Amino acid sequence: MDYLSAIQHVLNPAVLLFILAGVMVGLVVGTLPGLTSVMAVSLITPLTFKLDSTYGFAMLLGVYNSAIFSGGISAIAINTPGTPASIAQTFDGYSLSRRGRTGFALGVNTIYSVFGGLFSTVCLMIACEPLARLALHFGSAEYFWLAFFGLAMMISISHANVVKGLLAGAIGLLLSTVGLDPLLGNKRFTFDNVSLLNGITFIPVMIGLFGISEMLYQMYTHKKTDERREEDIAHMGDKERVLPTAKEHRRMTLPALLGSIIGVVVGVVPGTGGDISALISWDVTKRISKHPEEYGNGSIEGLAATSASNNGAVGGALTTALALGIPGDSSTAVLLGALTMYGMVTGPTLLTKSADFVGRLYIIMLVANLIILPVGLLTAKACIKLLSVKSNYIQMAVLLICCIGAYSMNRSYTDVIIMFIAGIAGFFFRMYQYPLGPMVLGLLLGEMCETNLRRTLMLSNGNPVRLINTPIAIALMILVVAALVSPLISDLRAKKKAK
Template identity: 75%
Template structure:
């Protein structure tokens, strides 16, 4: 996105952005309209379910669940062309999925002692410092503590809601920052993050090469979501596939015989084939209308 924005007409984009910001400032409405609520209901439910399921998987987090939810909702949406340009449905599903993944990650962390993401890893570390043993025994030996923890999370979400609504108009002013400054700040943070992982300049070079490839993918309308998911989940999938084959003595049938695996495969096939199924229904509907 940085390279794409840098090669675009920045002055024109800034003028259009300032015009949009003025329009937003003039509007007193912060909450969505009734029509927007209707459009956000199904994507929000889809994002919530995917967020919980992805959050339960160790090593994942809100970013991965948001990407998966966004892609699934784009496939099943009646307005897929709006995704990527400020779609209300895309915003609803990604936010719902990001929030729901916290609950799934917390469930795995408290029940099994395995952190689902970075936040739950910090939580488990804090609990260990206070002498609490995480895992299955935590729910049986410290059930009141777990109940209080979930109550605190519910209260925190209730407090965040009015704070977010009150600060919504103030946050609009952040959009008035020039695109050049935002691009340089993002590029600097990316360079620091790439170098800090292994303290190797080669990682920074790889980052720039990946950025250039991503620029051409955007330019020629190649979807970036599947590639990002592949990079994030590829290593984890290979590791768990090897572990599964070791437990099943090299048999792949274990991947297709368990009830959980069958359910996941059905959901994957539905997510992939839904656009074709919806097109068939739409063609039949058009034929009936024409008839």
């Protein structure tokens, strides 16, 4: 591929300006809960048709990368993931923020999102075709194990209270069965409500569970928070610090690298993206970390791994989209649509037929990530200022933003009601110490788990051997078993030590 001419093409002021514009749009859309990168990309797509294809894609890829990155901003600052890809970032990012290290957490998010984005772009550049072929080895059985692996994480997310964690997770799983049965098409628990036919929409539940309930809970525990904040400010001399030190970087590099790799692989697999990859990265890096006890409690490693992982999935998703014409997620589906609008035929022939353009896309990806770096760091500075106003002012506005966000996702008032109910539920969950992560996990992965299990059995006429007759499936199964057994073993060890 001729990268020199591609670089020449991209490095002109107009293209850079379009990338910057895209990054800014993505920043706003990604930060607002309920507005996803899909929405941003599809909103911009018709506008770009009047532009040259390079300009158009400069803007679109800017939006896409930046929306995933900036979902982390609201996850860190207000414990509400801006996009589903940032769910795992709430675990550590928000704890850091509560300790007055908002700026630092936002800085880590920026730097390692860019790290993940650049890493995945490099993967895309050197191994697009082979990586995409890897995706084809993911059949129903592999999807089932992948989903199961994600579900097995319920235990490690809820280490403080496993029984309540599992209960919350099971409720999430049960909610995921609402809607049309994926294989038989009959209505399950829809109570003849047309809005429920497609199931309980994920994003409103997420907004309610995290955003609404968090704001109400903050108000409920108002006095205590204030004291803690003042205490923190007194103790933390480096509240304004955004950049990590060299020592902190050394701790975060390995988790971030691992997170990026997981991000790329999960991103490559169609239908799974940054949300699942970030969750898996959090779990995996926790297992190998020297400080697993910090995870979920403001671990910088956990934050770096998840930040890198969801942006790593961007490059992964593009891999399958460009090499095979199979969109890895809905955002890449819109991007593929945009490609066809420019007269390119998407599919396995794209890489050879439109090699020049693909080369330019790679360079745009690199540049977009590099532009996110300064923009993100400046935003972090601005965020500290913004969040230093009285907490009430933020909480009130966030409640309103959550309502609008839940509505605008699908222009659906039913979704707003779902968000409201999820908000009430989340409040009680917090009150009685039910971890929220497992419930989200159950709702996110329940259908994938059920559908693929049943589809595999359908394909084999009910023979369960089909679940483990490929190397990838066996490998994934071993991971699942390990994930289920290892907490038990460490529990036993801890008990022995205690004796």
